[in-house]
Amino acid sequence: MVRILLADDSELVRVVLRDLLGQDPAVEVVAEVCDGRAAVEETARLKPDLVIMDVMMPVMNGLEAVAEIMAATPTPILMLSSNTDPHDSGSAFAAIKLGALDIMEKPTGVVTEAFSQIAQQLISKVKSISRIRVIHHYRAQRPRVETPQVVSSSRPRRLLAIGASTGGPKAVLQLLQELPEDFDASVLVVQHIADGFAPGFADWLDRETVLPVRMAESGSALTSGMVLVAPNQLHLTVCENRIVLQDSPPLNNCRPAVDAMFLSLVEQGLAEETVAVLLTGMGTDGAEGLASMYKQGAYTIAQDEASCAVFGMPKAAIARGAATQVLPLEHIAEVVTGLFAR
DSSP, X not given: OEEEXXXXXXXHHHHHHHXXXXXXXXXXXXXXXXXXXXXXXXXXXXOOSEEEEESSOSSSOHHHHHHHHHHHSOOOEEEEEOTTOHHHHHHHHHHHHHTOOEEEEOOOOOOGGGHHHHHHHHHHHHHHHHTOOOOOTTOOOOOOOOOOOOOOOSSOOOEEEEEEOTTHHHHHHHHHHTSOTTOXXXXXXXXXXXXXXXXXXXXXXXXXXXXXXXEOOTTOBOOTTOEEEOOTTSEEEEXXXXXXEEOOOOBTTBSSOHHXXXXXXXXXXXXXXXXEEEOSBSSSTTHHHHHHHHHTTOEEEEEOGGGOSSBSHHHHHHHTTOOSEEEOHHHHHHHHHHHHOO
16 A cells, blocks of 8 residues: 655645545555645654655745655655746756655646546556655765776767656756866756656756756757757657657657667767766666667766665666666766766
8 A cells, every 4th residue: 555645735636636546546645734834744643655745835835845854754755846837847846856756747637538547647656656765865975985997988978878767857966966067078868757847857957057958959969068958758869960859659668768869879870979877767768778888889877776766777777787887876977077088
């Protein structure tokens, strides 16, 4: 049984969520609250498997509530946000920085014919996120170990390709924040994220990092020092040193897919010029592509189990022998920076 706490000041939203979650007898809504303070108190009292929480609430907003929950009673948190309101979605990403795991669009009503599909998608997300082990936000950093040496290359690297899924927004942010301002490479990011939230993700990264971050657009050139983020529902690929966005079928049930990006770089003969990084996430997306990149001369890095929110995609890649190195998140930027040093 997955025990859920709902926190939203809109009774309609709570009713819709309760009806959707009620389609699975293995999911139980154990409490409903309408403000952030009550969410903190009921999480401590009931210790649910997952909190689904709105960003904007009275008494205490969602950001403050996330911070208190992660400090006192660490619990997986799924944020509710409107993807059409930049302030709302921006606050949701700030909540992820504080420890929330993922974002979903706030339901405003359910079309009858789509009800079952929406319920199935929500229940699948809820079950997967509720199993993630979360830790106190204030935990001390793990002792640093000596950074492994990087392998030199006879060809200059000029592309950094990053793939991530669940737990990825925070990991991608940390990696990009630790890259130098004069980072001499084009950066491509494929992050699995709820529909409508890719632009907000790019805006958030742009505000939080020294490198400029933009949404990828078809035809745009690869530019050194620029980070390009895949949009929702389009594969990010490269052809003749330009971005090509494709609406071809999903790979690994994902679009955009990390594999689509990695495999396009292989097809274009760019593997030897690329450092490919596969971060936290569920499933196997990126594993096949990373293996192909590795075989064609890319320097490939998989995030280690201890620092992953979900050790799914990196685990699948490691099992395929696709990683040049397996590294904790806090070492990845250091190694990447060294690989691009002139």
